[in-house]
Amino acid sequence: MAMTARQRARVSLYVQAGIFVVAVAALILATDWKTVTDNVFNFAKIGPMFPDIILIGLKNTLIYTFLGFIVGLSGGLLLALMKLSSFPLYRWIATGYIEFFRGIPALLVFIAFGYGVPLAFGVQWNVTVVVMVSLGMVAAAYIAETLRAGLQAVPKGQVEAARSLGMPQWRAMVTIVIPQAFRIVLPPLTNEVILLTKDSSLIYVLGLTASQYELTKFGRDGISSLGAGLTPLLVAGAFYLVITIPLSLLARKFESRSARTKR
Amino acid sequence: MNDVVIPSRNHTGPVHAAGVSIKDLRKSYGSNEVLKGISLEVAPGEVVCLIGPSGSGKSTLLRCVNLLEQPNEGTIHVGGFEATDLDVDIDKMRRKVGMVFQQFNLFPHLNALRNCTIAQTKVLKRSQSEADKVAQANLDRVGLGHLADRFPDQLSGGQQQRVAIARALSMDPELMLFDEPTSALDPETVGDVLSVMRNLAKEGMTMLVVTHEMGFAREVADRVVFMDGGVVVEEGVAEKVISTPTQGRTKEFLKRVLDPTHIEISE
Numbered sequence: 001m002a003m004t005a006r007q008r009a010r011v012s013l014y015v016q017a018g019i020f021v022v023a024v025a026a027l028i029l030a031t032d033w034k035t036v037t038d039n040v041f042n043f044a045k046i047g048p049m050f051p052d053i054i055l056i057g058l059k060n061t062l063i064y065t066f067l068g069f070i071v072g073l074s075g076g077l078l079l080a081l082m083k084l085s086s087f088p089l090y091r092w093i094a095t096g097y098i099e100f101f102r103g104i105p106a107l108l109v110f111i112a113f114g115y116g117v118p119l120a121f122g123v124q125w126n127v128t129v130v131v132m133v134s135l136g137m138v139a140a141a142y143i144a145e146t147l148r149a150g151l152q153a154v155p156k157g158q159v160e161a162a163r164s165l166g167m168p169q170w171r172a173m174v175t176i177v178i179p180q181a182f183r184i185v186l187p188p189l190t191n192e193v194i195l196l197t198k199d200s201s202l203i204y205v206l207g208l209t210a211s212q213y214e215l216t217k218f219g220r221d222g223i224s225s226l227g228a229g230l231t232p233l234l235v236a237g238a239f240y241l242v243i244t245i246p247l248s249l250l251a252r253k254f255e256s257r258s259a260r261t262k263r
Numbered sequence: 264m265n266d267v268v269i270p271s272r273n274h275t276g277p278v279h280a281a282g283v284s285i286k287d288l289r290k291s292y293g294s295n296e297v298l299k300g301i302s303l304e305v306a307p308g309e310v311v312c313l314i315g316p317s318g319s320g321k322s323t324l325l326r327c328v329n330l331l332e333q334p335n336e337g338t339i340h341v342g343g344f345e346a347t348d349l350d351v352d353i354d355k356m357r358r359k360v361g362m363v364f365q366q367f368n369l370f371p372h373l374n375a376l377r378n379c380t381i382a383q384t385k386v387l388k389r390s391q392s393e394a395d396k397v398a399q400a401n402l403d404r405v406g407l408g409h410l411a412d413r414f415p416d417q418l419s420g421g422q423q424q425r426v427a428i429a430r431a432l433s434m435d436p437e438l439m440l441f442d443e444p445t446s447a448l449d450p451e452t453v454g455d456v457l458s459v460m461r462n463l464a465k466e467g468m469t470m471l472v473v474t475h476e477m478g479f480a481r482e483v484a485d486r487v488v489f490m491d492g493g494v495v496v497e498e499g500v501a502e503k504v505i506s507t508p509t510q511g512r513t514k515e516f517l518k519r520v521l522d523p524t525h526i527e528i529s530e
Binding site: 155157158160161162163164165166167168171175176179180183 | 329331354355357358360361362364366368369370371372381382385386387427430431434
C-alpha cells in the first residue's frame, strides 16, 4: 500500500524515536549501576568538598579566567592592529605569533611558563602570574583573529568620515572603529571567554598550594581523598557549567541584539 | 520647475569662506587614468556643481580636495593650505573642509548629537558643553534639533544625511564638499536635504557639489562644471551650461538626464 509523503514522514519519525528509546534502554540495562553509583554519582561522600570548592575553587577559576582574558584582550587587540598594519614587519610578527600559539597545545605553554622560564632565567613566578601570562598569550592569538575580522567588518566609510573631520588615523581607530568592532565581535568574544574558563584548568600541571586550587584541581584532589570515585570531577564539571551556560546565554543575547540593529 | 530662481548673491561670503584652486590634477589607479589634467578655481563663497556621467572622475576629483584620494600630479590649494604638499598637516587642513558622503557615514554607535560633538571634543578640544551647544545649533539649523538623541538607525535616509551635514558644519568648515548627497535617498526626502544645502549656499558657504540634481544645480550653483572621461568638457554659469550647452558631449548627457518636456535644450 502506497503512503503519502506525510505518512512516510510520520513513520520515519516513529522509527527514529524507537531507535533512540531502544538505545537508551540498552545502555541502562548494560550499565552496572552499583559501580556507577559508587564511583560517579556518590554524592553522599562529597560533603568535605564544600564550601571550599566554591569559596576557593570557583573563585580562583573566575580570577584566572578574568586575568587571562584581560591579557588576551589587550594582546589580541595589539596583534589585530598589527595584522592590519600597512607595515609588513608588523604583519609578519603578528601572523607568526598567531599561527604559533594557535598551533601548539595550551598545556605546553603552561609548562613553558611554569617550568621553562624559571629554569632559563632563574625567576620563579607566582602561580597567578604564570596563569595570567600563559592563558593570556594563548587567548591573544585567538582573540586577535576575532578582532581582526571585527575591525575589517567596520565599513571603510566610517574611517573616511572620521578622517574628513580632521581625526588622525589613530584617533579614528580608537574613537570610531574599535568601539564598533567590539560590538560586532561581542558574541564570538563571549565564546572565547568560555574557552578560557575551561583552559584555566590546565593550571594543574603546576605545583599549587591549597589556596591556589581551582575547580578541576579540587575535583582531582577529591578523587584521591574522598573515596567517592570520580564523583568530585562531576561536581567540578557542574560548576564549570554554572559559569559557561550564563555566558552562552549572554552570547546569544548579544547575537540577537546585533542582528536587530544591523541594517 | 517653475520656481527656479537664480539667486544674485555677492560672493564676499562669511569672513571664513575658503577658495579652492586646482591645477593640472592627475590621478590614476594602476594604468587607469581617472583624472587627466583637471584645473578648476572655486572662489570663496562660490557654489560649484560637478556634473557628468558615472565614471567621469567627478567624485575622485572631489575626494582629492580633502586627500581621501592621493593625486599623482598637479596642485590643489584649499584656503591657506597646499593639499598636494607632502608635508601638509592633513588633519589641520581637513578641519576646514567639511565632507558629506553619498552613504552618509554617520557613526552608528553614537546618537545624532554625539555624531556632531565627537570631532569637536577630540579634534578641536572644545569642552563637552560648548560642543553640545554648537551641535544643537547645527541640528536646529538642518531642522532636526528635536531628534538629537536618536541613533542613526532610528532616522530616515534624508534625516541621516542632514545630521551628516550638521556634523560637518559643527567643525566650522570654510568649504563644504558634497559627494552625491542625495543619490542614496528616497525621492521624498531629497527635497529636505537640498533645501538645507540651498540655505547653506545663501549663507555664503563655499560649496563643491557632485550631483545629478540638475534642478538644484540650476537654481543654487553659481557655476556648473561638466566632466567626462577625466577631463572638464565644459564649464560656466549654471543656467547657461544646463540650458544652452555648447559641447556635444554635454548636450548628450543633459538630454539623457533631464526630462525634455520640462527643460528645452537648444540644439
